[in-house]
Amino acid sequence: MTIGVALNPTDPANQIDASVRLAKEAAAAGLCSAWFGQTFGADSPLLAAVVGREVPELHVGTSAVPVFGRHPLVLSSQAQTAQAATHGRYHLGLALGTKLLTEAGFGIPYTRPVARLREFLTALRQLTETGSADFHGELLTATTPLPARVPGAEAGVPLLVAAMGPKALRVSGELADGILPYIAGPRALADHIVPAVTAAAEAAGRPAPRIVALVNGIVTDDADAVRARLTDHLAFYEQIPSYARVIELSGGRRAADVAVVGDEKAVAEEIRRYRDAGATEVVFSATEVAGEAARRRTWQLLGELAG
Template structure:
């Protein structure tokens, strides 16, 4: 299992400037992480533009975004943007896409949140071939595309789907390179997401499973879970995540955080690797009275686990 790193503080509700994301990506490369992952929120910076800049000042690290909402972006327009960003990323870009949440799509964008799984299946059927350099001729329920585009110097972009429900996971397995999950615990990954993905991807290259989770190395696990509730508690009220918590058999986000001493966290992460997670995307968060020391301790362990 590869180890990535979050760039920027937006997932912790600490808004970051695009320049901070670029600096964080450079630091993650120096520390030896396999990938640097940026979120993309509809009320914040454009992640693909920012990662294109990061790609231009890094040389090895993979650069990923999770997730770009699909409804507000025509698949041809998103493919064009991602293919352009890929030029500056030197082939290291991963594009995560997802349907986001009803309050965001309907409330902020004013777009009907209709048929999410069917929408995603049709979207991937256009986006992925375009990112392979193919033309697309589709007259579907949601989109009509007749043609393609050319970006000199680009290369194929790996596409992952932000998927939690079985229908969305099946679409990811059949039409994309895998899934990127947020707050999916071991029970959900083992019983639902990974076997469904592998079955759907039968006959295709082995799918990627990128699991994003809160992580904190600490001697006080109870305090760490309480801190996770403060840092990520907004997800407790979202419908998609409430269903996820029910499947996982937990009450809230704090129960899914990977917390404990260095040995305890290493053991927990090894379990995710054994389940078939191919890459960890840790959302490192502080615990206790010295936030900087807490972050340093967690990153020190993750840097060691990331290896050379």
């Protein structure tokens, strides 16, 4: 099981420079990968390409680009460019997105998200594997009157989905290379998420999917205070039905209940629980919430466990 971190520089003068600095620190600590979120700020595939080229010791990934407001042709170009820039170390994560951000931000209706995901993945797989597409779906069209291959990315791009619900897991098992569940504890992974996506992959004749568990976690001696900070930091996700459901399936009431918080021994034990639940990779997020000292302490432990 590999271990990585999500990079989120706090108040940088320049987000790109700060991300490169953090990535170098992650590599020095012995971590395997660095991941970047996507909202309305930095372009995460481009950021991953820059960081991956500057820090060749790390794999880099996007977690995750919403399928609403994007098009497979454009995202394929971005992903293939990142793959060529990193010489095969880029991993693209997709997400259904949320009704709140989709409708408020893009002014488009958040309708039939799973159907859109299926069509998006189908077209994107054609593009990243062959450099061309001739896809005419109900919701999307993607054709290539000109070549869409990026030299240097001929091996394709691993496609992952931030899927946790039954329908999204089925589509991901059939069409993606793995999943990126977030705020899903070991119980939800073992009992609901991993069996569903694995069964879908088997039925489609695909290899066993990667299970990249994104985990909010911090090493600290003051677990109560840090968990209180995380409660505020993660409260947004409790408004989103898919996250509320997976929090409950994990045995929690608040998003922070699913976070991994404690000393080195406690955090290491929780990471083993994720492995036992079926995670093939663990990526720690929100490590910066309790300050730089706690982040460095967390990364030190994660690097030791990765080694």
